[in-house]
Amino acid sequence: MILIGASLLMCMAGLVLVLAGKQESATAPAAETEDTFDPLASRRSRWTPEIIVKYLNGLGLNLAPAIVIAALVIESVLFVILAFAVELSLAFLAYVAMLLTTHLTLQALGTRQKRMLLLALPSFLNQVSRRLSSGVSVEHAFTDSMENIEGPLELAMRRIMQRVGLGLELHQAFEREARANGLKELLIISTALHINEQFGGSIRAVLDDIVHILRLDDQGKRELSAQTGETRITALVLSILPIAMIALLFSMNPEFLLQMWRDSFGKQLLVAAFAMQVLGVFSLWRLVRSI
Known part of the structure; x- marks a missing residue:
């Protein structure tokens, strides 16, 4: 686990260096053309990754890039902590869920x-x-x-x-x-x-x-x-219902899910169910958003 945590921290440091390099190359005068030049870009901090700025602009969200960077760092630290506390597969799924939740929240704010x-x-x-x-x-x-x-x-x-x-x-x-x-x-x-x-x-x-x-x-x-109000309500119910059923089952008989998690095949089923739930929620959200 210590090696895993160290490798993750090294990957994060490498990602920061790559983003910083892209930012320096993006601000080079020789690389800019008249069609893509934006005078406001030259007034940004050189430590602000361009990919974060483009991500927030694409969402139409007026938010400081430092807030997004801080959220990513906090979620990465939580992932490392979960990797030490529980199994790596569960920690990875929780990390993906945190990233997806953050993206959907920012996108909802940008849409608003x-x-x-x-x-x-x-x-x-x-x-x-x-x-x-x-x-x-x-x-x-x-x-x-x-x-x-x-x-x-x-x-x-x-x-x-x-x-x-x-x-x-x-x-x-x-x-x-x-x-x-x-x-x-x-x-x-x-x-x-x-x-x-x-x-x-x-x-x-x-x-x-x-x-x-x-x-x-x-x-x-x-x-x-x-x-399309009825369609959107149906999508919301379908997204929340499996989570509510799992929460109810865990509150009534927590040992059932714990025994299932201790079994190797049961663990695979729970991980697959979680992944399909995340994929289903994302698919329903995309369908409703396209209406």
């Missing part, structure tokens, strides 16, 4: 923040459109409208305007934020701004059409959520 951003986006674009009607420039209209917003949209707009202040065009800043968060709505705004910069026309009318499309899309999502 994306939803809040999209809910506030039509009102924000309406304010921009009203300021455009008074004769101000497009960039100033977006900047002035930031005074009345808060939450995830405010953070996203601050990052966009920081990119503009660091030398990017407004449509390029929207495009970077859309790629980072995976929000096609911001990419639509970027395309509209780019077309307006190249060919002219009424950007106010385009923004009004985008607001109308966003509100129709939100209405369609609400109707779909109401129609």
Whole structure:
């Protein structure tokens, strides 16, 4: 067990070194092109792994990377402790369950923040459109409208305007934020701004059409959520029911599961059941998320 714990710690140290090397190579000026350059990346700490930043941006989650790194370190330490306390197979399954739980929690938080951003986006674009009607420039209209917003949209707009202040065009800043968060709505705004910069026309009318499309899309999502409520509840019950049955059985007759765990074949069955439960919960979650 001591050799296993030492090897795990060495693997973690090697992973940190690899991530640090990738971060240094990613910040090298020769490796950056105009299409992938993001001026905000140069302001990050050189000790922040790029893979963690991309992971959080892909989830649309405004969270410090240090929190994710600390969670991974704590879970790895718990895995080493469990490897000394129980068998390695059980400790590995518990470690996988902790990682999966952390990922699902972060993804749920990111989805909630994306939803809040999209809910506030039509009102924000309406304010921009009203300021455009008074004769101000497009960039100033977006900047002035930031005074009345808060939450995830405010953070996203601050990052966009920081990119503009660091030398990017407004449509390029929207495009970077859309790629980072995976929000096609911001990419639509970027395309509209780019077309307006190249060919002219009424950007106010385009923004009004985008607001109308966003509100129709939100209405369609609400109707779909109401129609699939029974399916989502069924998936939740199917995910919780096996765990509840095991907990009830253990509370009524704990010796039964302990004897099964002491037997080699019974242990294989329990490990296989746990793995299938994790796989089933993940599959149901993916199916419900795609609705």
